[in-house]
Amino acid sequence: MGRAPCCDKANVKRGPWSPEEDAVLKDYIERHGTVGNWIALPQKAGLKRCGKSCRLRWLNYLRPDIKHGGFTEEEDLVICTLYNKIGSRWSVIASKLQGRTDNDVKNYWNTKLKKKVITGQISLPTNIATSSSPSPSNSTYSTSTASIHHSPSPAPPLQPPLLPATITQAYGGGADFSVPLEKRLGTNFGFPQKLYPEMAQFSMMGLMEQRDFSGSVSVSVSPSEDMSAASSSPITVDNSSSSSNGYVNWSTDGVGGDDAFLSELGFGPTGDFYGGYGSQERMGEVSPYDYSDLATIWAANETKPQEFYQGVAYS
DNA sequence: AACCTTGTCAACCGCGGTCCT
């Protein structure tokens, strides 16, 4: 036995709302509120509509704080940044944009913004929050240094998130750097990120040795002894826009973003494995955690960086 | 001018989660 329908579909009006219906709904809600029961509302208000339809109409169109009209460049960047990080959780993304609804954001992404990203008209911030004052909040995103290209420029197409198997395959399933890491670093589509020096050092443990993260110009990393069979090509991390605090800039070439990159470095599974802090993309919002915690996590999950490159699949 | 294609966006649908009895 399935769930009973929320309304009698034969006796409710469907399709576009008329101005009269809008007026009735708006007037009723302004006088009585929704009283927490949308199903009963249309009958009380005298509307021949399904309660869900009333709710949608109010939330997406009639609410007084709804912002109608085009999206700003800053809104574009917030959407791109969050989509890159959390995917199609439109309600969460919309909650970060004043006056926008999840439906608005979803439609905007599907019809316009996705194309802008693909054609390279938008690139995400390259130097977000270089401020030395960390903020505990990750609910706001500074876009002050973001760049938007008004003339289309060639850019690599969107790629799916890098799954461990794919990455392993890309690297030849072992210590074979058939796809040098530097090909993934510095690609112009990705979402440039920053890594705390101590984290970078830690992440490379067993894979590479850190040459120098404190310099102001560039950082070179080469495979460690454990990876002696790998290519001897040094891996260059773009540090040109790094500030004097020693942060290291890096980027990925796919929508997997920071998590995928961290996987490449051997941190293991992507996603929220790091409890959110290890994959923060705004250094200003990340406090200098003790990344040695990750050793415990690795141990608990029986995963080590080296295992990744030996083709051991993570669960 | 007529037809076709593409883009846009409001609205619908169904599912999972939560609350209440």
Added chain:
DNA sequence: GAGGACCGCGGTTGACAAGGT
């Protein structure tokens, strides 16, 4: 604890407009 009622969400649809042929 079970089951019903409702809410909220994300995916999808369909009507309409605009642009192209």
